[in-house]
């Protein structure tokens with residue numbers, strides 16, 4: 077067994093909000109079998125346009141709803157005997173050959189409303205470019221990178237850690253890090269602010285503010301496939317007046333940065349009790365914050 081396997085503390089799958097597909101990859105009436113969080117799931121888009129995720133195994137005789145199931149209205153019909161489940165509640169709504177529906181005829185639902193980023197799809201902003209990659213690392217270790225200012229200097233060659241402020245949403249589940257930076261842009265030199273928002277450990281966005289009349293936005297999601305693998309998705313958009321000048325550099329900068337991180341992520345172990353120095357304040361704060369996403373908080377230690 078490799079040393080990495082022996083030394084890794086295997087973290088459980090955290091709770092929270094995670095992306096399971098790009099919206100554009102799921103058309104109305106489409107059904108997909110997916111695997112995230114160490115579980116088999118079925119994903120489909122109902123006729124109203126709502127997307128749903130359900131546990132895929134039919135309570136009747138256990139057929140997989142994603143393997144031949146059909147969208148009926150906003151529900152999905154099992155391929156085996158036609159029992160139909162509502163996407164929003166997971167309850168069985170129809171058994172084609174029986175009036176009475178057993179009380180236990182329901183599957184678990186997985187739904188959540190995403191905080192909408194108004195830039196995506198806005199006419200003043202460019203069509204989003206997307207990029208995705210499977211990374212052999214636990215989702216928590218990937219997210220930790222955002223709270224690791226020193227690594228930007230060593231891994232990404234930035235000059236020095238940026239001066240930053242951190243603030244938390246009232247429920248403590250989301251937070252914002254704002255960093256100031258002087259940037260040379262095609263329009264001149266500006267003091268810009270990089271605003272990173274994170275919702276749980278699965279979703280985040282980085283907006284560049286402070287360039288008059290122009291902006292850049294990156295959205296990223298990290299979704300656990302299982303305890304050792306994460307599917308990461310990135311989306312980039314820029315204001316139309318900037319996209320010819322900066323769009324390509326932005327994309328190159330992002331993909332280069334990810335490749336630099338990838339070598340660290342793919343080979344690191346998870347230190348449940350890292351030896352931190354007194355300047356590692358962001359890392360220490362992150363490790364405290366992240367505990368709330370585990371069903372048994374001790375598991376995160």
Ligand code: FES
Nearest residue numbers: 134136137154157
């Ligand atoms: S197994 Fe799904 S309807 Fe029978």
Ligand SMILES: [Fe+2]
Nearest residue numbers: 221227231337
């Ligand atoms: Fe990084």
